[in-house]
Amino acid sequence: MMKAVAKVRIISPLQVCRKHANWVPPTPPSSPTFGNPCLDLFFRLVEPNTPVKRQANLNYLNQFLPLAWSHNPLTTLKLICNLHYDPHGPGKEHAQGFNSAASWLHHNHPKTLVCNLPAIAAGFRSFEKVLVILYRILEGKDPHYSITLLTEAIEETEDKIAMAKKALDRYERDPHYRFLHDRVSDLFADCLKSDIENFKELKQKKSQSQSDDDDHNYCLELTRAARWCPHVDSLYDCTTLLSESIAKKIFPRISYQGFEENEADHADRARQLLMKEVLLPLEAPLEEQSGYQFEWRTNHRASCPDRKYLEEVKAGGKSKIEAGAMLPHKIIEYVYDCDELRHVAELQWKVMVEDVYLKQCKFRNCLAICDVSGNMMRVPMDVSVALGLLVSELNQEPAWKGKVITFNRNPQLLAIQGDDLRSKCAFVRRMDSQEWHCKVDFQKVFDLILEAAVNGNLRPEQMITKVFVFTIYFDFDEISANQWETDYEAIKSKFKEKGYGNVVPHLVVWNLSQDKSTQAVPCTQPGVTMLSGFITNNLVESFLDNDGDIFPDHVMEAALSPRKYQSLVVVD
Structure with missing residues (x-):
């Protein structure tokens, strides 16, 4: 008799079928x-x-x-x-x-x-x-392999001829593929010709130089085309025949006294010259450089624009300060990390608040809840602290000015302490609840706001309009200690009872996480706007320019606003 199995659990056939490649989920x-x-x-x-x-x-x-x-x-x-x-x-x-x-x-x-x-x-x-x-x-x-491996030379195999025939057949019969192939080879050929010309020109200048001390004055501008150009007889070359196309464009067919070399001789000569006179000479300067120093024609030794600006302000005095030159979180970086520029960063903050946001009546009657817990990384922490401070300073009503709300189950409405920007930043950072994953009792938050409004005899138009929550969590249920729908009904009832009618502050939750895999969903919670996006200067600018009224389309526009996207064109 067969021994009984200890436990059996019946599973759905769909769970098994999902393991097969042919199964496609909805x-x-x-x-x-x-x-x-x-x-x-x-x-x-x-x-x-x-x-x-x-x-x-x-x-x-x-x-x-x-x-x-x-x-x-x-x-x-x-x-x-x-x-x-x-x-x-x-x-x-x-x-x-x-x-x-x-x-x-x-x-x-x-x-x-x-x-x-x-x-x-x-x-x-x-x-x-x-x-x-x-x-x-x-x-x-x-x-199946990295392009790095595919572009390296390989030994002769029986499959190489078959690969080449397949590529040639596709090239001859498919005009769209031929068009793409030709333009890819044009791109590499143009870049390689420019690179080798710059290399030879620099080599000649150095040979004519009287002193080795002049070397630091030279700048070699290179693309990375040589780094990625497929080697002759590499697997990628056998698959696409691309290196031959590139080589023939750099080294055209020889014509001398009526004689013209045949196609096969031209291809062999051009491929050999590509390796000998272009790719091999460019290997050394590319390998010597780390990162992207010589890539994309950018000199990364240049000073950071923010630091350079602050140094110019320090040298020229207050008349050089441009109110909107720096974003809030960029300013506090120098307040914390750069003693020689801390004073001028403090001045920059003061001018920014007075000349930009106060004059434009930005963020009037708003409060911030700043997550400064241990799970906040450097950039999200800086943004949370900087925007929390900025919002607090832009309030006009004494009940709200200079105030911030702590991020925990027992929130407090605190007056920010400190004589300068650095000490104020330190105060906000110390509001950490010491809980790794803390939740907020939002009904208590609104109770604090209502209590302050009643004690200050504030009219409805003086009530807080928005409460910003700066955190790294996106799912509202992750940060709310209670069921929001129930809380929101109670909050509305309390505000109405105290004579504020429908004037209930709107909750804006910004997920500051640097995780690019964050998936946003339209918010279905009443009285709440959810904002998520990889932190960029453009997104922070959009947030500030729109008085905190930022929506999914603003996030997308900010992500697509860098200069590299502006060179893209639609032609068909």
Whole structure:
């Protein structure tokens, strides 16, 4: 008799089938849409963490791309490029999404894709992505290996001839692929020619120099084309025949006294010269430089613009201060971390408050709840503290001016203490509840506001209009200690009972998390606006310019506002 099994649990066949590649989960999201396909693309598409979610995500992308393009082609093009990883900005880490969207562009708007290849290679730091696009169009899938491995030379294999025949056949019969292939080779050829000319010119200048001390005065401007150009006979070259196309454009066919070399001889000679006279000479200067110092024609040794500005102010006196030159959280960086510029940063803050926001009556009758707990990283912490301080200083009513609310279950309405900006920042930072994941009792928050208004005999028009919550949590249930719908009804009843009618402060929760995988959803909570977005100067500016009335479209516009997006164009 068979021994009895200790425990049996029946599972759904769907749970098993999801493990198979042929199983495709439903694509529509369960949460509400924004009513704008561009906003849906922007907020919904984040890098998934499981194969099932990844496939659903790609299906969603393919479903909404045509809708978004019909709604606004240029914005959709920017959103496609926004899927590309940017370690220093609001770009997302969704490589498969970008590759899939680029394929969609090739099949539906091939001229637009081709015209934007230089912008993708330059503004988005990605010659690699250009190679991936061409490979994916040819093979119908993303490369199994990194492009770094694919571009390195490999030993002769039987498959190499078959690969070359496949690439040549596609090139000859598919005009759209041929157009893309030619423009990719043009891009590399143009950049390599410029790079090697700059290299030779600098080499000549150094040879003519009288002293080695002059070396630091020279600046070699290079792209990274040589770093990503496929090596001759590499796997990528065998797959696409790209290096041959690049080589022949840099080294054209020889014609001498009526003699013209044949195609095969030209290809062999050009490929050898590409390696010997271009790629190999450019290896050394590229390897010597770390990071992006010589990439994208940017000299990263230049001083930070904010620091340079403050140094100029310090040298020139108060007349040099430009009220709107720096954002609040950038100012407090120098108050904390730069003793030699702390005084001028304090002056910058004072002028900013007086000449910009007070004169424009910005953020009048608003309060801030600042999350300064241990889970707040440096940038979110600086933004939370800076905006909390700014909002407190812009209030006109004595009941609200210079006040801030603590982020915990037993909130307090505190008057910020300190004689200067640094001490005030320190005071706000010390309001930490010491709880790693604290929640806020919002009914108590509104009780504090109502009590202060009643004690100060404030009229309804003097009541707080907005309460800003600066935190790193997006889900409202994560930070609310109680059921908000129940709290909100009680809050409205209390305000009405005290003679304030429907004048109930609006709650604005800003998720300051630097996590690019955050997925926003339209807020369904009454009296609450949820804001989420990777912190950029543009987003903070939008928040300040709009008096805190910032919505999903503002977040998307801020993410797509950097200069690199402005070079993108729609042509078909």
